[in-house]
Amino acid sequence: MSVAEFVALLPVLAGLGGMVWLSSPVYVAICFGGILLVIAGWLAINGAEFIGIGLVIIYAGAVVVTFLFLIMLANQTGQAEYERAPNRPVLAWAAGILLFLMMLFSTVWREGVPGLVNRSQMQAQTGIEKITSDRRHVDQQNRAPFSRTARLSVELFSRFFWLIQGSALLLTIVMMNCVVIARLQKDRRGDTNDYSSD
């Protein structure tokens, strides 16, 4: 890990710490938004511009704003007892730390462990060569700035066309579902008013 990468990691660590330790839901949502922006910038710098912009638009622009809207609607100040008291802290931290160590072991530290298929063996079996940082740098210099995004768009509208159409259909179904549920609530409130007037 280079110094620049470590410096870029610091805001993420600070945001994650804020999310865990702050009790106010508004601050937690703002920390989540900050983490999203840092991750989006990180992805854009490393050559995944499309996903980075998608993160900003979908997550930070839509999901986090909806979170904040719901928090304001429910008047969540972080002062209630259930917002401040932790729920099963020992179990939560033990599960989180154990899972993090397992993930590190399976992705970063597994090189050289006997009995496990490591990355070099996987490269030999699959024939896929890992892109080193030097080669990636040369590739980025040789190509146009958005060539990776252009290749992604070609893949999206050729090999994965039906996958994208399926995702669009899923979004449409969810939108219709939300409208139906919202109208159900409205109709029930209308029924209640009618009965009370009787």
Place this chain on the structure above:
Amino acid sequence: MTILVISALLFCTGIVGFCLRRNAVLMFIFSELMVLGAVVASVGYALLWAEEKGQILGLVLLTTAACEAAMALLIIGRIYRTKRTLDIKLLSSRGEQEE
């Protein structure tokens, strides 16, 4: 490799926060953090192996997360309007009493 460490950190912090909190909205924010960790991992592998498929998987995950967020926030809002609380323990104990 840094991006994979970040994704592991995001996912595990999501697990810790999800288990620590009793507020339904906050629990849902932490579950979104877990989804973000999965997105970052898939994009990280895509960058590491110079494959576009990981980015496409990340895009589909983003779409699914948006759908999930819309539905879950609607349901949480509805629960708050009827029960006037977002305390998961209180909601579950009320649910057991009603059963």
